[in-house]
Amino acid sequence: MPLDLDSRDSGFEAAFAGLLGAKRETQEDVQNAVSAILADVRQRGDAAVLDYTARFDRVTLTAGTMRVAPEEVDGAVASIDPGLLDSLEIAAARIEDFHRRQKPEALSYTDGAGVRLGARWTAVGSVGLYVPGGTAAYPSSVLMNALPAKVAGVERVTMVVPTPDGKLNPLVLAAARLAGVDEIYRIGGAQAVGALAYGTETIRPVDKIVGPGNAYVAAAKRQVFGTVGIDMIAGPSEILVVADGANDPAWIAADLLSQAEHDTSAQAILITDDSGFAEAVKRAVDGHLKTLPRAAIAGESWREHGAVIVVSHLDEAVPLVDRLAPEHLELAVADPDALAARIRNAGAIFLGRHTPEAIGDYVAGPNHVLPTARSARFSSGLNLLDFMKRTTLVGCDPGSLGAIGPAAVALAEAEGLGAHALSVSIRLNGAPR
Amino acid sequence: MPLDLDSRDSGFEAAFAGLLGAKRETQEDVQNAVSAILADVRQRGDAAVLDYTARFDRVTLTAGTMRVAPEEVDGAVASIDPGLLDSLEIAAARIEDFHRRQKPEALSYTDGAGVRLGARWTAVGSVGLYVPGGTAAYPSSVLMNALPAKVAGVERVTMVVPTPDGKLNPLVLAAARLAGVDEIYRIGGAQAVGALAYGTETIRPVDKIVGPGNAYVAAAKRQVFGTVGIDMIAGPSEILVVADGANDPAWIAADLLSQAEHDTSAQAILITDDSGFAEAVKRAVDGHLKTLPRAAIAGESWREHGAVIVVSHLDEAVPLVDRLAPEHLELAVADPDALAARIRNAGAIFLGRHTPEAIGDYVAGPNHVLPTARSARFSSGLNLLDFMKRTTLVGCDPGSLGAIGPAAVALAEAEGLGAHALSVSIRLNGAPR
Known part of the structure; x- marks a missing residue:
């Protein structure tokens, strides 16, 4: 059975921390x-x-x-x-x-000291x-x-x-x-x-x-x-759905299973402020599992790694989402944009009741290669910049080198790097005595 | 002594490939x-x-x-x-x-199908x-x-x-x-x-x-x-200077030594179209080494890993630069911008005779944390994006999901991912029969 958590329980913080720290992958040593x-x-x-x-x-x-x-x-x-x-x-x-x-x-400008700068x-x-x-x-x-x-x-x-x-x-x-x-x-x-x-x-x-x-x-x-x-080394897929009680439980259940069916190590989590809705989603998951072609995989993922978290108010979801830093975040709530604006860590956000995560796997447009295992705290999904690299440019003339060079010489000398200092000073003052 | 290469020699390609492949670091197993x-x-x-x-x-x-x-x-x-x-x-x-x-x-728009998209x-x-x-x-x-x-x-x-x-x-x-x-x-x-x-x-x-x-x-x-x-794991520092014969050899020699002095594993390379200038730079390096505080380190780096490459024409430098993909590239030539525009792989480019690399180590403005060991072929220097991450956003309503959803269902079914298909189709058609 998926993990049941309630933010009003005294053991909630410990249980949530356990969920965060749980290892889902067994790595073969190859x-x-x-x-x-x-x-x-x-x-x-x-x-x-x-x-x-x-x-x-x-x-x-x-x-x-x-x-x-x-x-x-x-x-x-x-x-x-x-x-x-x-x-x-x-x-x-x-x-x-x-x-x-x-x-x-590209960036290209000449600054107040006359230094040409760019990237x-x-x-x-x-x-x-x-x-x-x-x-x-x-x-x-x-x-x-x-x-x-x-x-x-x-x-x-x-x-x-x-x-x-x-x-x-x-x-x-x-x-x-x-x-x-x-x-x-x-x-x-x-x-x-x-x-x-x-x-x-x-x-x-x-x-x-x-x-x-x-x-x-x-x-x-x-x-x-x-x-x-x-590129990144991706881990098993994850979905976190934040949903209020006004959703159709069968829709949300399908969304949870859409990631669970990838892999028995995948993880599907629901956060809701409605405990009755939470129960209805769990029943709907069980219902879908009777007919889905990959029910064995999805079911194992859901039982082993799934979780249903009931909070008193959806505001409480925000810090939980940021700590989970999910690969995929669905916000099936009345005002998804307002909630999304408060989220810091998520690979991709799916806004509203009519945006199942799977739409992003195929046709929405944004990339489906996204950071897993809480790495959305510090990394991004695959994007154009992953196939590009950046070169910075600096150009001085005698005037601008004269303006900023002495500071470089002073710092190089303070760091004990004499050739660094010399390469600037020789252009300012001619060869050293 | 630094490696002497001449692009007109029959053994040049093999010798250059050897320079590219040479390992400078001895990694401790810790x-x-x-x-x-x-x-x-x-x-x-x-x-x-x-x-x-x-x-x-x-x-x-x-x-x-x-x-x-x-x-x-x-x-x-x-x-x-x-x-x-x-x-x-x-x-x-x-x-x-x-x-x-x-x-x-940030990116934010609604496309022709009515899908809200953003990053x-x-x-x-x-x-x-x-x-x-x-x-x-x-x-x-x-x-x-x-x-x-x-x-x-x-x-x-x-x-x-x-x-x-x-x-x-x-x-x-x-x-x-x-x-x-x-x-x-x-x-x-x-x-x-x-x-x-x-x-x-x-x-x-x-x-x-x-x-x-x-x-x-x-x-x-x-x-x-x-x-x-x-961040990246940086290797020993590198400088590649492309210089014509109109430069002061003592300036270019100081620039080469400014990276050589970092570490005995550092690498300084000169490419020039003037063999007399190449000899003058080598003499000037020896001259500077008599007085520099870190002459022992810089001298060892220059002797062990330094190289002077003479080419018939500076045009020949372009593919060599791209293969070396240097951390720091100085273009001490008459028209550095034209040459820079043809270079694909370099962490940072320093334009013209009055822009010693060391100015970029301290005060120019661009970051001095740059890709080493030929990784400028595929990576960038430290920049603002290294401290940020990107979240994509998708929002559908019933109309736009109706427009793009069927394609997602078709692809999900072709991939054998039934719950993916269900999570879209259940919103288009209601629960499956």
Whole structure:
């Protein structure tokens, strides 16, 4: 059964702190296995990648067949129901539009001392996109990871996707085509991460690797970090719904289950000021679980990690939300904007009774790659800036260096850094005596 | 002697690739020692922090004396030469001004389908700033790390600085006061990182930890990442100077040494189209090394990791710069802006003959915490956004959910996520039959 908490109970603070601190993930220790694979890929290139693919994915490839040919993508696109393809196109267009509005502006000015100052953003040169194979091959993830890269101006987006037993989801290929992915290789696991980071005879190395994966992929990304950039390492999904008693319990129950069905380690939490409503939602969850295809997973997540928190007043929800710092926050209340304005920590907020979180997973526009495990306290969802980097600019002439240089010399000398001081003073005064 | 390369030599590409791939850092393996310290701090709190401080810093503190009292900061400020204090104030004002111009804008609009969309930035709640003790206690680093946090709106900035044998640099305290640091504790090492991440009876935990430190501090930051956010883990400093023959060799030599003097692992590289100038710079480096206080460090860095690359034409420098992706790039050429516009990868660019890199270390305004080890290919220098995070917002009403919901239902069903589909369809059609 999900955890039942009531803010009026004397043990509430301790129980809530326990909920905050609970570990949901059991991490496999795959460090050593991954290190060995990465070292092998770095040394043997294609040959190593092909060997591991044969072993782990049971697929025999060559350097020539590793890459998915454009004709194969054409075929995949042609095989998809036109209505479904339309839906994918609607999603792509909306995601692209939202991300296009995030283009950062360059800064450029000359200040009072005559110093020219600025900052400019440029796209990362090349990005590798990891897409899981099998049942977790989500076309929506391809759109959410690849489109921001392309909108940012990344010149080369290289996708890798394992094809266990040769199976490849045509919708994933269609999403890659829609998103403008430049190259697709049918490889996965730590060997694919190694190929993207170090390059092989066939696959050129990239500057940054993004996308979700299993424990091996996550460990490989951590290990190649530094050689390349990586995105966040996402944990199991979470939803926090703040709802008053005026909602339909069946709607809110469906929302809770929409994240619970991702993974038995996922977490769905309801905060409400109406204890009768709380009970009705729990009953509705049980009702939905009788018919949902992923009821086994969703049910286990709900029983093991779910929670229903009853508060005296929804005002009390605000500090609880900020402490939970949820990946997804639904505000199913009469005035969601007023409540949202008071929230500090959340990856994404869904406003009002008619905005189920799942709308954001597919078609709303904002990214569905969001900070998990309370990291919304200090980090953001995937966005355009993750595919760009910033260079600052400074330009002095003799006059402006004369104005600000002496302060730099004084501070450099105070820090005992003589060459720093000299590099400024030599321009102010000529060579030292 | 520094490496001599000439782009016209047949072995140039291999030699340049060797320079790119060369490891300069020897990493101490302190993982296990750090894990033990962190676990102890997590369990025993203040008592553990005080024990390690007595052992490593040879200072006996109590929970009461761990914190630096405001009167002690007053005394430090009063002890500083007024001219030097002025220089620190000039630096602080300029850094604050530059970072204030980076405030990101919120996004808020209603699209054609009637969906309300937006994104907003909020400050991280609390930040811990690590400041190294002893000779590496740089007041400029305090300004560069603390001011952006305060400009971003971080409510609580907690600084930790070890005081080996009880010594504390008054300029560091003055910089903390100027930057608006809220609390200062005289502790350091992995134990201080643990105190900031987990909290103790005396020190409240923070949301994110920034600032430079030794191998123990870097390992501790890596290990607490996830519990809190961290900034980048900086490697040894680098400077790349692109200079034509019209420069004063003594100026360019001073610039190269200004980064070489940081650390024997630092790297200074000159690219020039004038081989006679290259020789003159090398002679000028040797000349400066006769008088500089940190000549031993700077000389070793220059001999072991320095390089002078002669190219036929400065156009050839552009791809070399992008491959090196330097932390600091000086363009000491006739038209630095034109050259800068063609560079993709650099942490900070210093434009023209009168802009020594060191001006950016102290008073120019942009941050001096910049990506090292070629990571400018995919990451940026410290900036306001490192102290903020972004929350996206979506709001549908029945009409707009009706417009975009069916596509979400189709995609959710294609991905086999029934509860996702249900959470949308139940609002469109009512409960399923």
